Amino acid sequence: MIINEFLEGQSLTAYEYFGAHFVDGGVRFATYAPNARNVTLMLNGGEYEMTRLDCGVWETVHPANAGDIYQFIITTQALQKHYRSDPFAFYSEVRPKNASIIYDINCHEWHDGQWMSKRDKCYDKPMNIYEMHFGSWRTKFDSENDDRFYTYDEMAELLIPYxxxxxxxxxxxxxxTEHPYDGSWGYQVTGYYSATSRYGDPAGLMRFIDACHQANIGVILDFVPVHFVTDFFALHIYDGGFLFESDREEDRFSEWGTALFDYSKPHVLSFVKSSINFWIEKYHVDGLRYDAVANLIFKHGRRDEPLNDTGIWFLKNTNYAIQKRHPDVMLFAEDSTDYTKVTAPVEFGGLGFDYKWDLGFMHDTINYIKTPPYERRAHHNKMTFSMSYFYNDLFILPYSHDEVVHGKQTMLDKCFGSHEEKIATIKCLYTFQFGHPGKKLNFMGNEIAEYMEWRPNKELGWNLLTYPSHDSVHHYVKELHHIYLNEPALYENDYNSGHFRWCDANNSNQSIYAFIRRDNFGKGIYFVFNFSGLMQNYTLRVEQNGDYIEILNSDKDIYAGSNCLNGDMRAFNFSLNLRLAPLSCAIIKQK
Known part of the structure; x- marks a missing residue:
């Protein structure tokens, strides 16, 4: 039954049959290699014959134990022999070795029942995502060796409290997912069912996720459904034929030098779809972020290329199946195109994602802070344009890892001006992100105003927190986050246009922006931004007279500011008179 579903493109659980599984008499090994002349099992150095089924599946049962090392030896029609990792392996040797390891994937006893019973898609809840790279958030010491890494268990003790x-x-x-090259950051995958052994074994990752859930922290994994690495021990030309990639050479490779999955082949659809389900069911992940979705929508990911019909079919087929099976799990699209209905249900013609990264917001706001303050009046709409399309999809507002590598500079270093002006500007930018409708995402290091671009082989520059200006940003971001968590107006109606209003969207002469966010009871929180380099007197038009309080001001002295504050205020004639320091912002709430 599982084999038939796999071959027809209908399987969500292909991993329950393929790979290595404990059965009566030992371990059953099974792999799909229809183009192979012969397949044998290499187990702990011994070679054993496998039986070919009519459908192209090869299998055998042999005595074996957890921890034993195995590979499949594929003999091609050209009589070439290749040693292959198991595409469905649950555990792998630490690179540069690449053999598979027998593992009981059901070994962990979960203790996250309370979290699992209440988790949902967070549409009306706060969602503040910390994007991170497991091997470089912190390291034990400065070294190129693997012993610099913290294990899954050790990271639970360090990361969760932070x-x-x-x-x-x-x-x-x-x-x-397992990958051979550290410099790929994990985006060139060899093991779609194998948690990387760099940081420990699968049970260690399960314990990490379990501990996150017990601390009420959700876990989202990046997932790579577009392409796979061409290292010859893995999926590439797996059985001597183009099993996972296209038979057409012009459609076989990506711009990254990797091989593209061919979703016109039903078994490929089952392989990747089952992998997504695997991480949800076996590791209890709360969401998956699909990488490079643009390449699944358009050929080569470019708007001027034809639609990628098989890629779109994969997205609709997979997302529909996952949404039906796991209605409480979130699916995120990292999509740089303007393709419509990315977050609409498949039943209504959409792609079936829950959220889409708003890369337009990211690029526009970053370009704005790069601009000198005296030129910003000509670029005023860069900060307002996102709201013109915001309600077309369900957006995440990201400042991600892609923006702090390859010479793009860090978030702080992108800001125009002196060090002091950069510090002031970055606080305003983060406040704009948290005031703007949409869920939030920031890459590790953004919160400490990192000056060095992200280096995957080095830990973050935590020593920056010994400098008052960076420490002040760190404390400011923490306070901003907790305001976000404690104010329902900032999250419970992100995608309801009736709960956001521009108070001042066109004040290009002063480079000032103001808007209100409302909660379910109509109570509002006002955000006011002065992105000019000048002190400004400003009248904020409010909806109700009465007493108001400034709950956060980026110019406060403890945040490396000049202490130009507004404090308690009273509105007359629906107006509040404010004093705004250069490159500052204020969050104001009615008492």
């Missing part, structure tokens, strides 16, 4: 204290609600981890 995330809780800072006010993050979810951790998004760059790919943990």
């Amino acid at each position: 995330v809780k204290d800072m006010g993050y609600t979810h951790i998004e981890i760059m790919p943990l």
